[in-house]
Amino acid sequence: MPNINEVITAINMIKNNLTRINLYFLEKRSSGGQPVFKSYTPLINTRLNAELGNACLDYLSTVLTGKEIVDFDPLCYAEDTVETINSVEIPCLTPMLEAMQAGSTQMLNFDQVSPSKTIGYCLTMTGDSGQSISIFKKYSYTKVLRGTKWNMYFHEGALTKFEDNVISIDERADAILFDGYIYVLNRYYFESFFSYTDCYHSVLESALDELENQDLIEGFELFKASCVDKNKIAKKFTKIMKENGLQTFLDNMERIPDIIDEYDLNITFRDNKLIYEDETNLPEILKLLSNDFVLAALDGRRYESLKKKPI
Incomplete structure (x- = not known):
């Protein structure tokens, strides 16, 4: 298990040599009592790509600095620690990654995604060395503003209606995947995202x-x-x-x-x-x-x- 300084060093190296960002929205369905995942990948314009990646990596560096890495405890949490779990101990993770890496569907609009089945998104950031770090965020579909509703914004001093669907994403994470370990930043959403109570x-x-x-x-x-x-x-x-x-x-x-x-x-x-x-x-x-x-x-x-x- 890496120590906290190794993780932060890796984050900074990826940020300084960021070459690729992939965003995946994840659906979860059930087949024969087993979870089945499907992922959708939207295109991201170049400027937003860099801004989103840098914001996420800055956030990770800040939230991890000064923390101690400890083993995940199902019952107790200690302040100033970040809990970790070996990724092989999370059954849902492997099929999730397989869905993202092998069969992700290009996302053209939000109507492709089922609101009741969407569990969240994963943002993977990769440096020029091939080293990558992924963040997972439990997602609420209410963060999608649909152009068919009376959602508006100010433009040149006047309210203007959204004609397209708008989605809200931020740099925060509920869990991090790095070097074979999951780092838990929000226990409640981690357990929900990965069905860890199972x-x-x-x-x-x-x-x-x-x-x-x-x-x-x-x-x-x-x-x-x-x-x-x-x-x-x-x-x-x-x-x-x-x-x-x-x-x-x-x-x-x-x-x-x-x-x-x-x-x-x-x-x-x-x-x-x-x-x-x-x-x-x-x-x-x-x-x-x-x-x-x-x-x-x-x-x-x-x-x-x-x-x-x-x-």
Whole structure:
């Protein structure tokens, strides 16, 4: 994973030697339960091409300066950081890029694009060395001003009606693709653009299967019913599995009774099983699986910590 200075240096090099800009509007449809993407590429005049590229690259350099690059955390965000995810961990990205690179349709007017299916746009900027950086922006079709409506602008002191459709694009980005990593600038729109909540629920399904196979929870069916289709729970399990929390739990089961007593948890542990009675048990079972209970070095007090950084 590149450090922040490497990313900013690459951005400046691309800006100083900008040779190509490609803009893609992306539609998302479903086929057999799988996402299918279609892209549309408008022509951009030369002057606007340079202005748009330079504005975007300046914005990226500014927003990244002074930040620390950290791994993406489904639950917690720290100020002055930029979260990253390896691009291979984003299932939607590959078909998205394939649609842009192999089968993009030239966009002649906005009527070609389905408002309800358009998820946003991608702007790819390439330097003379071939190195490129792409920004992704979640898009609202309400930003299209149609010439058939009474949309007007001032021209030579008088209101004039738009005869053509007008679209609003700015330099801001919700996510960046560079050197095999996605850099998340807006978590909410990133998750929406790339359907990333689907990934959380996929991990949740796998985690529940593993818990059932390990026979760790008495009352498992009730526990499972409390977890499915809940985004917050799915995010929690994504973090648990990413941090190898389930294996840590299995490797330290002899310590579970003491932890329950020391932290006064609303959990019963019997015959190497967590006893699940109702949803009042759920938060503390998840915290236990997450290894969220820590002992402070300075004052010796016990704490619950949602975010831990190994040292």
